[in-house]
Amino acid sequence: MPKYRIEAHCHLIGASPISENLGDKIRTLADKVAFRTRYPDLYAERIIQPPIDISDALLADMDANGVTHAIIQQDYGLGDNDMVAAAVARHKDRFFGLLLPHKYTARRMPTRDEMPKLRQLASEEIKRGIEDLGLIGVGEFFARAFTTEVNPDNILEDFRPIFDTLAQYKAPILIQTAWTQFKHNLIYGNPIWVDEIAGEYPQVPIVLTKMGRGFESLFDSAVLVAMRNENVYFDIVDTRADHIRRTIDIIGSDRIIYGSDWCCMTRWVREPAGCHQRHLDLLTQAGATPEERENIEWRTANSVFRLNLK
Numbered sequence: 001m002p003k004y005r006i007e008a009h010c011h012l013i014g015a016s017p018i019s020e021n022l023g024d025k026i027r028t029l030a031d032k033v034a035f036r037t038r039y040p041d042l043y044a045e046r047i048i049q050p051p052i053d054i055s056d057a058l059l060a061d062m063d064a065n066g067v068t069h070a071i072i073q074q075d076y077g078l079g080d081n082d083m084v085a086a087a088v089a090r091h092k093d094r095f096f097g098l099l100l101p102h103k104y105t106a107r108r109m110p111t112r113d114e115m116p117k118l119r120q121l122a123s124e125e126i127k128r129g130i131e132d133l134g135l136i137g138v139g140e141f142f143a144r145a146f147t148t149e150v151n152p153d154n155i156l157e158d159f160r161p162i163f164d165t166l167a168q169y170k171a172p173i174l175i176q177t178a179w180t181q182f183k184h185n186l187i188y189g190n191p192i193w194v195d196e197i198a199g200e201y202p203q204v205p206i207v208l209t210k211m212g213r214g215f216e217s218l219f220d221s222a223v224l225v226a227m228r229n230e231n232v233y234f235d236i237v238d239t240r241a242d243h244i245r246r247t248i249d250i251i252g253s254d255r256i257i258y259g260s261d262w263c264c265m266t267r268w269v270r271e272p273a274g275c276h277q278r279h280l281d282l283l284t285q286a287g288a289t290p291e292e293r294e295n296i297e298w299r300t301a302n303s304v305f306r307l308n309l310k
Protein backbone atom coordinates (compact mmCIF):
# COMPACT_ATOMS: atom_id res chain seq x y z
CA MET A 1 0.00 0.00 0.00
CA PRO A 2 1.48 3.37 -1.02
CA LYS A 3 2.03 6.03 1.61
CA TYR A 4 -1.01 7.98 0.37
CA ARG A 5 -3.66 7.27 -2.22
CA ILE A 6 -5.01 10.41 -3.95
CA GLU A 7 -8.20 10.32 -6.01
CA ALA A 8 -7.40 13.19 -8.39
CA HIS A 9 -10.50 13.16 -10.58
CA CYS A 10 -13.90 13.21 -8.91
CA HIS A 11 -17.05 15.28 -9.28
CA LEU A 12 -18.58 15.98 -5.90
CA ILE A 13 -20.51 19.22 -6.30
CA GLY A 14 -23.73 19.11 -8.33
CA ALA A 15 -25.33 15.97 -6.92
CA SER A 16 -29.07 16.31 -6.35
CA PRO A 17 -31.81 14.41 -4.46
CA ILE A 18 -32.64 12.36 -7.57
CA SER A 19 -29.12 10.97 -7.74
CA GLU A 20 -29.40 9.63 -4.17
CA ASN A 21 -31.11 6.36 -5.08
CA LEU A 22 -29.99 5.13 -8.47
CA GLY A 23 -28.66 1.74 -7.39
CA ASP A 24 -31.43 -0.09 -9.26
CA LYS A 25 -30.78 1.85 -12.48
CA ILE A 26 -26.96 1.96 -12.57
CA ARG A 27 -24.99 -1.24 -12.06
CA THR A 28 -22.38 -0.89 -14.80
CA LEU A 29 -20.54 1.97 -16.47
CA ALA A 30 -22.66 1.34 -19.58
CA ASP A 31 -25.81 1.99 -17.50
CA LYS A 32 -24.36 5.31 -16.41
CA VAL A 33 -23.44 6.34 -19.95
CA ALA A 34 -26.94 5.46 -21.21
CA PHE A 35 -28.73 7.11 -18.28
CA ARG A 36 -29.41 10.43 -20.05
CA THR A 37 -31.24 8.78 -22.95
CA ARG A 38 -32.74 5.87 -20.98
CA TYR A 39 -34.32 8.08 -18.28
CA PRO A 40 -34.58 11.53 -19.93
CA ASP A 41 -37.10 12.86 -17.40
CA LEU A 42 -35.01 11.85 -14.39
CA TYR A 43 -31.89 13.25 -16.01
CA ALA A 44 -33.54 16.56 -16.88
CA GLU A 45 -34.81 16.92 -13.34
CA ARG A 46 -31.53 15.91 -11.72
CA ILE A 47 -29.63 18.79 -13.28
CA ILE A 48 -32.09 21.48 -12.23
CA GLN A 49 -32.60 20.28 -8.67
CA PRO A 50 -30.82 22.18 -5.90
CA PRO A 51 -27.45 20.58 -5.22
CA ILE A 52 -26.93 18.52 -2.10
CA ASP A 53 -23.72 17.66 -0.25
CA ILE A 54 -22.68 14.01 -0.74
CA SER A 55 -19.24 14.36 0.86
CA ASP A 56 -20.10 11.61 3.33
CA ALA A 57 -20.75 9.14 0.49
CA LEU A 58 -17.43 10.01 -1.12
CA LEU A 59 -15.55 9.74 2.16
CA ALA A 60 -17.16 6.36 2.85
CA ASP A 61 -16.07 5.08 -0.58
CA MET A 62 -12.59 6.52 -0.07
CA ASP A 63 -12.26 4.87 3.34
CA ALA A 64 -13.43 1.52 1.97
CA ASN A 65 -10.71 1.68 -0.70
CA GLY A 66 -7.78 3.16 1.21
CA VAL A 67 -8.07 6.51 -0.59
CA THR A 68 -6.61 9.13 1.72
CA HIS A 69 -7.29 12.33 -0.25
CA ALA A 70 -9.54 13.54 -3.06
CA ILE A 71 -9.20 16.45 -5.47
CA ILE A 72 -12.83 17.40 -5.94
CA GLN A 73 -14.56 19.39 -8.68
CA GLN A 74 -18.03 20.24 -9.93
CA ASP A 75 -20.37 17.85 -11.67
CA TYR A 76 -23.02 18.73 -14.23
CA GLY A 77 -25.81 20.50 -12.36
CA LEU A 78 -26.36 23.65 -10.35
CA GLY A 79 -23.23 23.59 -8.20
CA ASP A 80 -20.59 26.33 -8.34
CA ASN A 81 -17.00 27.00 -7.38
CA ASP A 82 -17.99 28.48 -4.02
CA MET A 83 -19.60 25.18 -3.11
CA VAL A 84 -16.41 23.32 -4.06
CA ALA A 85 -14.45 25.63 -1.76
CA ALA A 86 -16.98 25.14 1.04
CA ALA A 87 -16.72 21.34 0.81
CA VAL A 88 -12.93 21.59 0.92
CA ALA A 89 -13.19 23.84 3.98
CA ARG A 90 -15.39 21.25 5.72
CA HIS A 91 -12.91 18.46 5.04
CA LYS A 92 -9.54 20.22 4.93
CA ASP A 93 -7.66 17.09 5.94
CA ARG A 94 -9.09 15.02 3.03
CA PHE A 95 -10.13 17.31 0.14
CA PHE A 96 -8.48 19.73 -2.28
CA GLY A 97 -10.56 21.59 -4.88
CA LEU A 98 -10.48 22.48 -8.57
CA LEU A 99 -12.52 25.27 -10.13
CA LEU A 100 -14.46 25.28 -13.38
CA PRO A 101 -14.36 28.43 -15.51
CA HIS A 102 -17.56 27.46 -17.35
CA LYS A 103 -20.81 25.59 -16.92
CA TYR A 104 -21.24 22.30 -18.70
CA THR A 105 -23.21 23.35 -21.73
CA ALA A 106 -25.16 20.29 -22.77
CA ARG A 107 -28.28 22.12 -23.92
CA ARG A 108 -27.05 25.13 -25.79
CA MET A 109 -23.51 25.75 -26.97
CA PRO A 110 -22.29 29.34 -26.84
CA THR A 111 -22.08 31.08 -30.21
CA ARG A 112 -18.83 32.40 -31.58
CA ASP A 113 -19.95 35.98 -30.87
CA GLU A 114 -20.50 35.21 -27.21
CA MET A 115 -17.09 33.69 -26.71
CA PRO A 116 -14.75 36.68 -26.19
CA LYS A 117 -16.84 37.78 -23.22
CA LEU A 118 -16.99 34.20 -21.89
CA ARG A 119 -13.20 33.87 -22.11
CA GLN A 120 -12.75 37.09 -20.18
CA LEU A 121 -15.18 35.92 -17.51
CA ALA A 122 -13.35 32.58 -17.38
CA SER A 123 -10.03 34.31 -16.70
CA GLU A 124 -11.61 36.35 -13.93
CA GLU A 125 -13.16 33.23 -12.40
CA ILE A 126 -9.81 31.41 -12.48
CA LYS A 127 -8.23 34.33 -10.65
CA ARG A 128 -11.06 34.46 -8.09
CA GLY A 129 -11.05 30.69 -7.62
CA ILE A 130 -7.33 30.58 -6.90
CA GLU A 131 -6.90 33.80 -4.95
CA ASP A 132 -10.17 34.08 -3.03
CA LEU A 133 -11.42 30.51 -2.79
CA GLY A 134 -8.10 28.70 -2.39
CA LEU A 135 -8.77 26.31 -5.27
CA ILE A 136 -5.67 24.78 -6.85
CA GLY A 137 -6.33 24.55 -10.57
CA VAL A 138 -8.93 24.01 -13.25
CA GLY A 139 -11.05 20.85 -13.41
CA GLU A 140 -12.24 19.00 -16.48
CA PHE A 141 -12.13 21.64 -19.19
CA PHE A 142 -14.82 21.69 -21.86
CA ALA A 143 -13.04 23.10 -24.93
CA ARG A 144 -16.22 23.77 -26.90
CA ALA A 145 -17.30 26.30 -24.24
CA PHE A 146 -14.66 28.70 -25.55
CA THR A 147 -13.93 27.86 -29.18
CA THR A 148 -15.47 26.68 -32.41
CA GLU A 149 -12.08 26.48 -34.14
CA VAL A 150 -10.50 23.20 -35.20
CA ASN A 151 -7.08 24.39 -36.35
CA PRO A 152 -4.73 24.05 -33.32
CA ASP A 153 -3.17 27.48 -34.02
CA ASN A 154 -6.59 29.12 -33.87
CA ILE A 155 -7.64 27.14 -30.80
CA LEU A 156 -4.48 28.39 -29.08
CA GLU A 157 -5.38 32.00 -29.90
CA ASP A 158 -8.90 31.49 -28.54
CA PHE A 159 -7.58 30.00 -25.29
CA ARG A 160 -4.85 32.60 -24.69
CA PRO A 161 -6.72 34.62 -22.03
CA ILE A 162 -7.38 31.43 -20.06
CA PHE A 163 -3.85 30.05 -20.32
CA ASP A 164 -2.23 33.44 -19.68
CA THR A 165 -4.08 33.46 -16.36
CA LEU A 166 -3.17 29.86 -15.54
CA ALA A 167 0.48 30.63 -16.38
CA GLN A 168 0.54 33.46 -13.84
CA TYR A 169 -0.16 30.93 -11.11
CA LYS A 170 1.53 27.92 -12.76
CA ALA A 171 -1.83 26.24 -12.04
CA PRO A 172 -2.75 22.87 -13.58
CA ILE A 173 -5.74 22.12 -15.83
CA LEU A 174 -7.52 18.88 -16.74
CA ILE A 175 -8.41 18.55 -20.43
CA GLN A 176 -10.89 15.92 -21.58
CA THR A 177 -10.01 13.27 -24.13
CA ALA A 178 -12.37 10.96 -26.07
CA TRP A 179 -16.09 11.22 -25.36
CA THR A 180 -18.26 12.56 -22.59
CA GLN A 181 -21.93 11.89 -21.97
CA PHE A 182 -22.66 15.52 -22.90
CA LYS A 183 -23.36 16.90 -26.34
CA HIS A 184 -20.27 18.44 -27.86
CA ASN A 185 -18.05 18.06 -30.84
CA LEU A 186 -16.09 14.85 -30.50
CA ILE A 187 -13.30 16.49 -32.43
CA TYR A 188 -11.91 18.10 -29.24
CA GLY A 189 -11.67 14.61 -27.73
CA ASN A 190 -8.64 13.94 -29.91
CA PRO A 191 -5.96 15.75 -27.87
CA ILE A 192 -3.64 16.44 -30.80
CA TRP A 193 -4.65 20.15 -30.63
CA VAL A 194 -3.28 20.37 -27.08
CA ASP A 195 0.28 20.16 -28.43
CA GLU A 196 0.27 23.82 -29.51
CA ILE A 197 -0.95 25.00 -26.12
CA ALA A 198 1.36 22.76 -24.08
CA GLY A 199 4.33 24.00 -26.10
CA GLU A 200 3.33 27.62 -25.70
CA TYR A 201 2.70 27.34 -21.94
CA PRO A 202 5.35 24.99 -20.51
CA GLN A 203 4.72 26.39 -17.02
CA VAL A 204 1.10 25.11 -17.04
CA PRO A 205 0.76 21.40 -16.11
CA ILE A 206 -1.87 19.83 -18.40
CA VAL A 207 -3.53 16.56 -17.40
CA LEU A 208 -4.96 14.76 -20.43
CA THR A 209 -7.67 13.06 -18.50
CA LYS A 210 -8.64 9.49 -19.53
CA MET A 211 -5.68 9.26 -21.95
CA GLY A 212 -8.02 8.53 -24.87
CA ARG A 213 -10.46 6.47 -22.80
CA GLY A 214 -9.29 3.17 -24.24
CA PHE A 215 -9.48 4.19 -27.91
CA GLU A 216 -6.28 3.35 -29.78
CA SER A 217 -6.13 6.38 -32.10
CA LEU A 218 -6.90 8.85 -29.31
CA PHE A 219 -4.40 7.16 -26.99
CA ASP A 220 -1.73 7.44 -29.68
CA SER A 221 -2.46 11.17 -30.02
CA ALA A 222 -2.24 11.62 -26.25
CA VAL A 223 1.09 9.79 -26.06
CA LEU A 224 2.46 11.84 -28.93
CA VAL A 225 1.53 15.10 -27.20
CA ALA A 226 3.00 13.86 -23.89
CA MET A 227 6.25 12.76 -25.54
CA ARG A 228 6.73 16.23 -26.99
CA ASN A 229 5.75 18.18 -23.86
CA GLU A 230 7.14 17.50 -20.39
CA ASN A 231 4.26 19.47 -18.83
CA VAL A 232 1.66 16.96 -20.08
CA TYR A 233 0.38 14.28 -17.69
CA PHE A 234 -2.30 11.57 -17.86
CA ASP A 235 -4.89 10.29 -15.44
CA ILE A 236 -6.10 6.69 -15.60
CA VAL A 237 -9.87 7.27 -15.65
CA ASP A 238 -11.62 4.70 -17.85
CA THR A 239 -8.45 3.67 -19.64
CA ARG A 240 -7.13 0.12 -20.25
CA ALA A 241 -4.41 -1.78 -18.46
CA ASP A 242 -2.31 -2.15 -21.63
CA HIS A 243 -2.50 1.61 -22.19
CA ILE A 244 -1.32 2.25 -18.63
CA ARG A 245 1.59 -0.17 -19.15
CA ARG A 246 2.60 1.45 -22.45
CA THR A 247 2.37 4.91 -20.91
CA ILE A 248 4.57 3.90 -17.97
CA ASP A 249 7.13 2.51 -20.42
CA ILE A 250 7.07 5.51 -22.78
CA ILE A 251 6.65 8.61 -20.59
CA GLY A 252 7.06 7.20 -17.07
CA SER A 253 4.93 6.63 -13.98
CA ASP A 254 5.91 10.08 -12.72
CA ARG A 255 3.59 11.52 -15.39
CA ILE A 256 0.56 9.37 -14.48
CA ILE A 257 -2.14 10.09 -11.90
CA TYR A 258 -4.73 7.87 -10.19
CA GLY A 259 -8.35 9.01 -10.51
CA SER A 260 -11.71 7.32 -10.94
CA ASP A 261 -14.30 9.91 -12.15
CA TRP A 262 -16.34 9.20 -9.00
CA CYS A 263 -19.57 11.24 -9.16
CA CYS A 264 -23.22 11.08 -8.10
CA MET A 265 -23.81 8.64 -10.99
CA THR A 266 -20.62 6.53 -11.14
CA ARG A 267 -20.77 6.00 -7.37
CA TRP A 268 -23.53 3.45 -8.08
CA VAL A 269 -21.45 1.40 -10.54
CA ARG A 270 -20.52 -1.92 -8.89
CA GLU A 271 -19.93 -4.35 -11.78
CA PRO A 272 -17.25 -5.48 -12.24
CA ALA A 273 -16.24 -3.36 -9.23
CA GLY A 274 -16.85 0.05 -7.65
CA CYS A 275 -15.27 3.17 -9.07
CA HIS A 276 -12.18 3.29 -6.88
CA GLN A 277 -11.48 -0.45 -6.88
CA ARG A 278 -11.95 -0.78 -10.66
CA HIS A 279 -9.17 1.73 -11.25
CA LEU A 280 -6.88 0.13 -8.65
CA ASP A 281 -7.48 -3.19 -10.43
CA LEU A 282 -6.30 -1.57 -13.68
CA LEU A 283 -2.95 -0.78 -12.07
CA THR A 284 -2.62 -4.39 -10.95
CA GLN A 285 -3.52 -5.66 -14.43
CA ALA A 286 -0.95 -3.24 -15.89
CA GLY A 287 1.72 -4.92 -13.76
CA ALA A 288 2.64 -1.64 -12.07
CA THR A 289 5.52 -2.18 -9.63
CA PRO A 290 5.35 -0.88 -6.03
CA GLU A 291 7.56 2.06 -7.05
CA GLU A 292 5.37 2.84 -10.07
CA ARG A 293 2.28 2.65 -7.86
CA GLU A 294 3.78 5.14 -5.40
CA ASN A 295 4.07 7.59 -8.29
CA ILE A 296 0.67 6.92 -9.84
CA GLU A 297 -1.28 6.71 -6.60
CA TRP A 298 0.07 9.89 -5.01
CA ARG A 299 3.51 11.28 -5.87
CA THR A 300 2.67 12.58 -9.35
CA ALA A 301 -0.55 14.26 -8.16
CA ASN A 302 1.28 15.64 -5.12
CA SER A 303 3.75 17.33 -7.43
CA VAL A 304 1.40 18.44 -10.27
CA PHE A 305 -1.21 19.91 -7.90
CA ARG A 306 1.41 21.10 -5.35
CA LEU A 307 -0.39 19.44 -2.44
CA ASN A 308 2.66 19.39 -0.15
CA LEU A 309 1.99 15.96 1.28
CA LYS A 310 5.26 14.78 2.83
Ligand SMILES: [Zn+2]
Nearest residue numbers: 009011140261
Ligand atom coordinates in the same frame (compact mmCIF):
# COMPACT_ATOMS: atom_id res chain seq x y z
ZN1 LIG B 1 -14.74 13.56 -15.03
